[in-house]
Each structure stands twice: as structure tokens, then as C-alpha cells.
Amino acid sequence: MTTVTAETASVRTIALGLDDWPGHQAGQHLDVRLTADDGYVAERSYSIASAPGEPVAITVERLDDGEVSPYLTEELRPGDQIEIRGPIGGYFIWPGNDPAAALLLVAGGSGVVPFRSMLRHRHSIGSTVPVRLLYSARSLPDVIYRAELEGAASGVEIIYTLTRQQSPGWAGHADRVGPALLAEVAWPGSTEPLAYVCGPTPFVETVASGLVELGYPAHRVRTERYGGTGVS
Numbered sequence: 001m002t003t004v005t006a007e008t009a010s011v012r013t014i015a016l017g018l019d020d021w022p023g024h025q026a027g028q029h030l031d032v033r034l035t036a037d038d039g040y041v042a043e044r045s046y047s048i049a050s051a052p053g054e055p056v057a058i059t060v061e062r063l064d065d066g067e068v069s070p071y072l073t074e075e076l077r078p079g080d081q082i083e084i085r086g087p088i089g090g091y092f093i094w095p096g097n098d099p100a101a102a103l104l105l106v107a108g109g110s111g112v113v114p115f116r117s118m119l120r121h122r123h124s125i126g127s128t129v130p131v132r133l134l135y136s137a138r139s140l141p142d143v144i145y146r147a148e149l150e151g152a153a154s155g156v157e158i159i160y161t162l163t164r165q166q167s168p169g170w171a172g173h174a175d176r177v178g179p180a181l182l183a184e185v186a187w188p189g190s191t192e193p194l195a196y197v198c199g200p201t202p203f204v205e206t207v208a209s210g211l212v213e214l215g216y217p218a219h220r221v222r223t224e225r226y227g228g229t230g231v232s
Helices: 069-075 109-125 146-150 179-185 201-213
Strands: 003-008 011-015 029-035 041-047 057-061 083-088 103-108 131-137 156-162 194-199 221-225
Touching: 011 069, 041 057, 041 109, 057 069, 057 109, 103 109, 103 201, 109 131, 109 194, 131 179, 179 201, 194 201, 201 221
Parallel strands: 103 131, 103 194, 131 156, 194 221
Antiparallel strands: 003 011, 011 057, 029 041, 029 083
């Protein structure tokens, strides 16, 4: 491990110094395994936050009842060693050569992590595919990668919906992601866009079914679910 960067009050991005990393694709994840002095082992999966070709990084949300995330976000220091396995996954990836007319990314809370990898990959390969990222967070301070997203490359549109707290003068969305919001911001299904949805299971199921109702072919809606709410 080389550096730890605070993204929000409870989220940290950890850059990993890996000498024998085989390379990864945007959207893949890796497993982190921690072994206690008494031999107890805890293992969790984390999306890779960096683009292919960049130093490997993960972004971790601290869960109060977690076995791994409190250590990674609060105790890990530069020079500490952790056990890594990966890269993993071949379904929820965006190689950058899909002939989609447009790309729709829908994130709930920390579900934005793999999309950072995809957006960085898009920039690095010079792709011009139009992208919309719909990002649901509890409040503006809970938005991960906020500065980076606000400086997104041309052709990338970032749309927030803040479900719990809105700052004074907030003129954006404040609803949970559902059929009405998707109908307003998603690319038309008739254009055959490619959609990726990542977040807690109820969020992912609601968004995926909503996109299918809007005419998205089911095989063009790729989903990833994992722990941590990040939005409610």
C-alpha cells in the first residue's frame, strides 16, 4: 500500500503498490484478505477505482459493523502489507470498444467506484461515446470523487440526486432513483445504449427493472451489487 486519500468522512481511496499485477479492465474488482494474529481470516471484494494502465487503487466505504473496511479506512498506513487477489470479473466491464450509441451509468452511493475506472478509461483511450452518470447520494458531502466528477471530460454528463439532505439553493434532483427519474434522465431505449448499474441490491433491482420498462434490452443492462448502503 502506498497512499490513502480521504474522499468523504467515511470513504478512503487506497493506492496499492503491486509488483506483479497482470493488468485489469475497467469494471473489474479484487479481493482483500486480512488475517488476524489468532489466524482469523476476513475477506471482502472491492471494485477497482483506477483505469487500466494506472496504478491499482480501491475506494473503501467504512461500515461500522464491517470486519475489513474499518481497518482499511482507519488503521492502514503507508508501507503496510495486505493480501490481494485479482483482477476478478468478466461481465461488469467496459472495454471501450462497444459500439453503443451512448453509455448510461447509474450509481448508488459507493457504487460509483467502478464508474470512476470506466470514465478514466474513456478519457485515456480518447473515446467520444456520450456518457451520462446518474449518481444517487445522501447529501453533497457524501458524493465520492466530487471534484473529479465536476471536472469530467467533454461528453460526460454528471447528474446527482440527493436523497436525504440538500444544501441551500440546491436545484437538482432530490428523489430516489425510480421510474420517473429514469424516464427523465436516461438515454432513450430506442437508441440501444449500454447501461451499467452498481449499488445496494434493492437499488440495483429497481433501476434495472426500470430501464427494461423504458425499452432497454435486458442484455444491455449490466448490474453489480455489493455491501454498503451509501444511499437511502
